Structure formats: structure tokens, C-alpha cells
Amino acid sequence: MIDLYTAATPNGWKASVALEELGLPYTVHPIDLGQNEQKQPWYLALNPNGRIPTIVDREADDFAVFESGAILIYLAEKTGRLMPSDAKGRSRVIQWLMFQMGGVGPMMGQANVFYRYFPEKIQPAIDRYQNESRRLFEVLDGQLAKEEWLAGDYSIADIAHWCWVRTHRWSGVSVEGLTHLQRWLDAMKARPACRKGVEVPMKVDSLVDNADKREDTEAFIRQAQKMVQR
Known part of the structure; x- marks a missing residue:
């Protein structure tokens, strides 16, 4: 079982799409970026950079992997899929x-x-x-x-x-x-x-269809503005 700590961003989607493609069982733990949850001590113990996504492989002694590219490589190597062996x-x-x-x-x-x-x-x-x-x-x-x-x-x-x-x-x-x-x-x-x-942990159509008047668009912008100002 994989624990996935993530949010609805392109980097977060990399991990969830890979998990879906590989058919690996996983549990989603949404991280509230607007509330700075990714900077909490418990999360920094998993990911010292305080970003998403992070995975914890419960089948490998609770091994934590951060950085989306590193997560992709780890999952590919774990399963022997989505990356050649040569x-x-x-x-x-x-x-x-x-x-x-x-x-x-x-x-x-x-x-x-x-x-x-x-x-x-x-x-x-x-x-x-x-x-x-x-x-x-x-x-x-x-x-x-x-x-x-x-x-x-x-x-x-x-x-x-x-x-x-x-x-x-x-x-x-x-x-x-x-x-x-x-x-x-x-x-x-x-x-x-x-x-x-790309619907994990939530669906955010506005990032793709550019529907600026949607409620989720406004909420996403407010969240992102908070992060930019930090």
C-alpha cells in the first residue's frame, strides 16, 4: 500500500496518474496548501522541502519518497513498468x-x-x-x-x-x-x-479549460496567491 500526500497541481497529478497506470493500491491524503499544511513538522519529517507530492511505501518499511520525478522513477523501478530496464x-x-x-x-x-x-x-x-x-x-x-x-x-x-x-x-x-x-x-x-x-485529490477543470469565472478557479487563485506571497 502506498500513502500519497498530494494536492490538485500538475506535480501532484504525476504521482496519482502513475499510481493509476501501475494499478498500485494507494490511500490519498489531501494536503491543504492554502493552510500551509505542507510546512507542518509532521509533513516535513516526510518531505524536508515542504512541497507536494510525497509518497510513503508501507510495503518497504514506510519508505518515504519526495520530489515528483523521484517518485515516478521509484514507482517505475518498483513495478518494472513505464521505464525500460536496458x-x-x-x-x-x-x-x-x-x-x-x-x-x-x-x-x-x-x-x-x-x-x-x-x-x-x-x-x-x-x-x-x-x-x-x-x-x-x-x-x-x-x-x-x-x-x-x-x-x-x-x-x-x-x-x-x-x-x-x-x-x-x-x-x-x-x-x-x-x-x-x-x-x-x-x-x-x-x-x-x-x-x-488528474481528479486526485479533487477535480479542478479550470486549470485545463481556463474557465476564469468558475468558483474553483477563484479558490485556486486565492490559494496560489497565498503561496506566492510567502
């Missing part, structure tokens, strides 16, 4: 996983901050992070022109990227003209485990 295949998956961890996630995250949450509209910052996110999308599109999935076979690299790229409207970044990326987005959305995983 050195080259494994490296390809990890290369694309690191591309998300070091590029797509941080750039879209900063686009969100300046486009959605920051109290002042600093247009050069908005342009910088939206343009860089679009450039990274173009890199993904180029790879997906050659491969059905990012690293050949379906893998944790696809999960990591999809959980972020699916929210491109929230970041104010277009995927227009990126036909291979759009094909991949549709293929990911068609997977039952993906659809179920």
Missing part, C-alpha cells in the same frame, strides 16, 4: 523526464505566477516565461513528430509532461500549430488511468 532505454526516459523537471515545469510555473497570481502585471516577465514555455512545447512537438510517445514506448516521461502541458491555457501558452503535440495530448487524455489520476 541502460539506453532507461536513459532516454530519464532524459525526457529531466526535460520536464528542469524546463517545462519551472517555465510554466513561472508563467502561472506572473500571468495569474502576481499582484502586479509585469509584462516582460509574462512574455519571457510564456515564450520559453512555447519554445519547449515546440521541442516536444519535434520529438513527437518522430515517436508516438516521448521516449519510444509509453513511459513516466509522458506522464510527467502531460500533467503540465494539459494546463497550457492556464499558463496563457498556445499549442496552436503543434499538431504532433496536440495528437499526443489527445492520446494521453484518452487513457482511463490519466483521466482518473
Whole structure:
């Protein structure tokens, strides 16, 4: 059994989608980011960085894993799925996983901050992070022109990227003209485990459909603004 400590964010969805894809039993423990629950001493004992997600593998002496990319690798290696066992295949998956961890996630995250949450509209910052996110999308599109999935076979690299790229409207970044990326987005959305995983611990449609007047959108923005101000 896996204990999953998470919230409705792209990084949180990586863990829940992977757990659903792998068919591993897990218990969800929602973390209230707006109430700073991730900074409580009990949680910091599991994740010293005070972020989500974190998993605790109860079948492995209560082994805790933090950082979403590390969680994906751990789950893939635990099950022998979603990542090849040969050195080259494994490296390809990890290369694309690191591309998300070091590029797509941080750039879209900063686009969100300046486009959605920051109290002042600093247009050069908005342009910088939206343009860089679009450039990274173009890199993904180029790879997906050659491969059905990012690293050949379906893998944790696809999960990591999809959980972020699916929210491109929230970041104010277009995927227009990126036909291979759009094909991949549709293929990911068609997977039952993906659809179920992104509803953990709650469904937040506004991050995908950009429905700014929805009540959950306003609540999400208030929560994010609190975090930005800390």
C-alpha cells in the first residue's frame, strides 16, 4: 500500500496518474496548501522541502519518497513498468523526464505566477516565461513528430509532461500549430488511468479549460496567491 500526500497541481497529478497506470493500491491524503499544511513538522519529517507530492511505501518499511520525478522513477523501478530496464532505454526516459523537471515545469510555473497570481502585471516577465514555455512545447512537438510517445514506448516521461502541458491555457501558452503535440495530448487524455489520476485529490477543470469565472478557479487563485506571497 502506498500513502500519497498530494494536492490538485500538475506535480501532484504525476504521482496519482502513475499510481493509476501501475494499478498500485494507494490511500490519498489531501494536503491543504492554502493552510500551509505542507510546512507542518509532521509533513516535513516526510518531505524536508515542504512541497507536494510525497509518497510513503508501507510495503518497504514506510519508505518515504519526495520530489515528483523521484517518485515516478521509484514507482517505475518498483513495478518494472513505464521505464525500460536496458541502460539506453532507461536513459532516454530519464532524459525526457529531466526535460520536464528542469524546463517545462519551472517555465510554466513561472508563467502561472506572473500571468495569474502576481499582484502586479509585469509584462516582460509574462512574455519571457510564456515564450520559453512555447519554445519547449515546440521541442516536444519535434520529438513527437518522430515517436508516438516521448521516449519510444509509453513511459513516466509522458506522464510527467502531460500533467503540465494539459494546463497550457492556464499558463496563457498556445499549442496552436503543434499538431504532433496536440495528437499526443489527445492520446494521453484518452487513457482511463490519466483521466482518473488528474481528479486526485479533487477535480479542478479550470486549470485545463481556463474557465476564469468558475468558483474553483477563484479558490485556486486565492490559494496560489497565498503561496506566492510567502
